[in-house]
Amino acid sequence: MTATETHVDVHDEHDHPSDSQYVIIALILAALTAIEILMFVFEEDLPRSGVKLGLIFLMVVKFWIVGAYFMHLKFDKPILWQLFVAGLLLAVAVYFIMMSAFEFSFWNDGFEDQGLPGGGS
Amino acid sequence: MASATVAVEHDEDHGHAETNTGISNNKLAMWLFLSSDCLLFGALISSFLLYRTNIGDNNTGYDSPFDVFDIPFTSLSSFVLLMSSLTMVLSLSAVNRDDERAGRIWMMTTAFLGMVFIGGQVFEFTEFYQVYGLGYSTNTWTSAFYTLTGFHGVHVSVGILMLLGTVFGTRKSGLGKGKSETVELVGLYWHFVDIVWVIIFTVIYLIPIG
């Protein structure tokens, strides 16, 4: 299929959520934020890695909701989604590797005790 | 071998020549820009993470950023920014309905919420500086923190200007269905700034160290 054959109307309004649906989505986002803050408050009582993973999970979910619904990625042409995710994943991957390189740069963890960069988090 | 001449049809609603992807040039360009901006914020966030624990340098008297963060306050301004995404999307929806008045009101609300957020950030910065003595050059932590949140703040401010510009710039020509793409683009930018804050809020303010 050539690209020019894919002429589809720019918008298909019917797919968009209605205003009330938007409000519900926002309420969900608010609820997720509330859970995040609760996790922060009760951080001491929860397993450390659980808090971290949970917060990251909620972050990703919020990110996805805003992107998919408010930014219409879910309803738009897939290429937009692909382009954006390309940049996003590239950023995540590259900087994750970079941060790991900082972590791995020492044989032992001696630097951590001295509060030096790379030893933290 | 004559080549065929093709009359180019126009989409009256949007005033654009049809494109191969079916997406207007402007929208495609905006998305490209946003995906590029991911790399920008990624670099800023990683720089901050590298110096995340270095707040104790230069004898500030604090061992951890959580000694200075005011999480309830920041949560509130995060919430405000999150809700501004809702008002933004309601504005677009109104404009799509050709409901100019509602479109303007929601857009102004969005801008207002954005300003509240910026106000909160200004307050936080002053607090850090005056109460805790954390200046831009105090240590690596402050430099990274102010730079990251500052860049985000600049993005929000630009967004506010874009919103106000759209509201006031269309006084004569109207803000009806014909402007739906303009509003959509401003909205995309605005939501992006919001999701960047979703990340910053979690990674910088909430996730515990160690």
Place this chain on the structure above:
Amino acid sequence: MAIVERPLAIGAGDDAVPVVDRPLGDLTRPKISGTWKDWLSTVDHKKIGIMYGVAAMFFFVIGGAEALLIRIQLATPNGTLLSPEVYNQVFTMHGVTMIFLVIMPLAAAFANYLLPLQIGARDVAFPRMNALSFWVFLFGGLFLNSAWLLGGGADGGWFNYAPNSSVTFSPSHGIDFYALGLQITGIASLVSAINLITTVLNMRPKGMSLFRMPVFTWMNLVVQFLLLFAVPVISVALFELTFDRLFGANFFNTEAGADPLLWQHLFWIFGHPEVYILILPSFGIISEVIPTFSRKPIFGYSFMVFSGIAIGFMGWGVWAHHMFVSGIGPISVAAFSLSTMFIAVPTGVKILNWLATIWGGRLRFTTAMLFAVGVVSMFTIGGLSGVTHSIAPADTQQTDTYYIVAHFHYVIFGGALLGIFSGFYFWWPKMFGYMLNERIGKWNFWLQIVGFNVTFGPMHILGLQGMSRRIDTYDASFGFEFWNLVASIGSFIIAAGIAIFFWNISYSRKQWKKAGMPNPGPDPWDARSLEWMTASPTPEHNFDEEIVVESLDEFWHRKYGYDENNNVVRIATAEEVAQDGSNTNVHLPSPSYFPIVLALGLPIIAYGLIYSLWLCIPGAALLIYGFVGWIFEHPDDPNAAHDHHDEHGDGDEPDALDAPADDAGADDEAELVAAGTETEADNG
């Protein structure tokens, strides 16, 4: 400015149409004046491409002169031509100039000129933004070089490692110029990347599917994506550096506990994709030249495309091979060593496909072809030395020696630059309507390739003999003197070759004028892609009518077909197929002064940051002025649009406020919106 003249659009009846000055006043809509002033306001992708080329060649002479100074200094042991202080500035500025102000803009020159033509479009997606990119680049480059007149250039090496780049260790303003200058040119690249990607994705005519695009277009698309993602990374690094130097931030202040490797990571995350940004356009060029002069289609088109994508993709996972000895830790070193090696695989696919293309062809060694084949073998040398670096243990001996210098000159000069010269000879008639002299061209080629090998070949030996890079002298006892002298001689052979190129331009032009300017015709080389399907030099509106594409190498297929024995037979001549460029009924985007005005604001702000913040005010004022003017100026001059056939069919009186009036936030993102309605250029 009240001269009443015809705007850019080529109207049928050429009556002068009175033009009402825009309400904004001072900058009236620029008119075609037929003088150099047109160049300041042009939004034509072809003129912009040519300006990129001219500016880059100007910087090339500067960067080349710096190279010659280096070579004179190093010709003998204990050279005294340059003091260490000046030497450090010279090699730094040489590297920065060559990479950011020569090869990148030369590639941009070809991309700008050719991308719309190759996909059969009228212009790029955002013509004014295209002009903006060019002016921002030019002013950024001039700003960077103005450091020479203001106390000396940057002296930290082109990758400018922290903390040597801090004020403590480099108190002059050179590095401020580096940081701000590259920031500015980065904006240019980013804007242009967004513009060109949009163009390629959105503005192809009927039938031109992605996999019918020429390899050149494909490679440039990959490059623009690399820029899109790589530029923000160096932007952040440069911001951090600037804030450190000017506002006392601590990103690289080791006394405050900063980690200097942060700069290295950020720089090379940008820097390695950058080297593919330098080479891929050239790969694209020779992928057009080689098939044409072999009389064969490119071998393995889809593999060519996918290997280019693969190179671009893999290029993101190898950056730390520049840091094998920085102490990033054995695990990281091992991982990056392996990932680097495997880039040789897609690159090898390309090399072998070119060889397969010439295999069994009818090779015509024109100058363009010589340069292209030169690239194939010379780049291979550089690529193979790259593989020897990728072996981390071996690289501990090689890094920061002349062996590295040899590697990257082989890939950049032997790959990127030779490819660009191939492009010059190939597309010159298309761009300027006359051919470069082939006999002189061959002199040009041979001097350049011999000089190049004599210069950089010995550097392999020097490096393995232990000669460090970035040293302003060496002792005779090191045994470096013989090969250094050879290399220095070689560099002057290169200079002679390049001087001959410049001479060729003017000589050929004179000959052509003398001979009564015979036109080379639309298709002087019997080539394959769409840009040859219109007159030479390309008419302002590119194509008279939209070309409906039915296959890869569309133009060739319109000229030739196959008989029953599968032999190639001509079905039409180029002249029959090509458009003659006579359509005058094309509406083109109107010229504008605002791109240049807006761009001019940036270096002024940058000077302000360095010398006195007060200067930022006029700079920002100019920026805002350009910006607001831009928004309120409709991309199409209404007066131009309505006095003849209007292709838009939408007769709307363009309202100044049509464009979204976002404000003077002066950030790129706002400009995107501002460019709001600039899309009509494509309906050819």
Place this chain on the structure above:
Amino acid sequence: MTPTFTSARKVGRLLAVVAASIVLTACAGDAELDTLNDLAGPEAQAIDRFMNWILLVSYVVFAIVLGITMYAWKNFRIKTDEYEEGDWPEQIHGNTKAELAWTAAPAIILAIVGVFTISLHSSLNSADSNQINVLVGGENVSWEPEIVVVGQQWWWEYQYHFGDVELTAQRIENLPTPDITTATQMVIPVGQEIELEITSRDVIHSHWIPSLNGKRDAVPGRQSAPWKIEADRPGVFFGQCTEFCGLSHSRMRMQVIALPMEEFQEWVTAQMQGVPLEPETQAYVEALVAGEVPSPETAEQRAVATFRGKCASCHLMEGVADDLWSEEAVADQLVAGAAPNLTHFSSRTTFAGGIRNVWDVETGEFNQNDLREWLANPADIKANFTDPVSDDDSRMRGMPNLGLSTQEIDDLVALLEATGPKPSMDIIEQTGVEG
């Protein structure tokens, strides 16, 4: 003979000449920093052996590419300027099998190369735990040979910490006082694997002794995995700072002197002693330290007075001005926060970042001329940066012109010559630099 044949022969001859000249220079033995010949370190030798294989692979790959090009040039080239109408070769668009073949072949070659790379890499990065016994101050100490290497603009410092000191992953300012501190020349025992803890006090440098092993950057505030060197024979091995570090980067050189174990022990013993001052000078110093202000009488006393007045805020010379020297005092003067330890200056053979001889290579005399020139104005010999860093930071990068009088210079030269012990003539000859 066809014309193409001649041109092919020409090319062949050209290639032969190039190859011959490469071989010839590769054999030239006078290159002090050579990475190919006369390698003395097992690590460097292993790298070199591996490199030979890699180069071979590269030559073969290049020969294939060039060979195909040359063959095509010879056989497929048309001699006319223009194509003849209708002269078309077969139009081949590609061949998937061929593509797969030339994707797979390099991948396989590289996979093999990769395996060997990783194995060499891990052997270079693992240390064995050899112990040797050294006599330190009369005591027998078991030492796992480990040397701290510190780069600064523009010279190298080497610190020896004998005994059981934890050096790994320590920042330089947290290290205890070393037993021996020397500059520009590292002395090591032969046949022992030495771990180098490489770091920096200002910008990034890179420590490189080509004939022993590859290089490793000296990064301020960081000390990464140790890097090792080993010399399998006694001798002198030259090095050069290879990470660009500013003004005098090209003049930041160093040498490793590998000595048999007994000589190394002698060297250690000598280095543990103070400066051999004349008894009356010693008394003079003691008086000064006690706070008296006697006037100098002998040349050596004058030299001591000058040293204490002009040099001691940066340089340490044990037994002469210990009371005036402190790390903080140096840090107030110099960005790097260190200047070479001069206690055993004349036991070394080069100075000024390894670009001048301390002892004349021919005569074995003390090289007074260069030292005088240096003391008169260091920047004449090695570009320096002795302006204060900025208005509110008066530190310098390099040794300033101290405005010494001729008399003062004479005295100091004599004092420096006396620091000793003088190295053997053999070492002086081998370490001699041009300059």
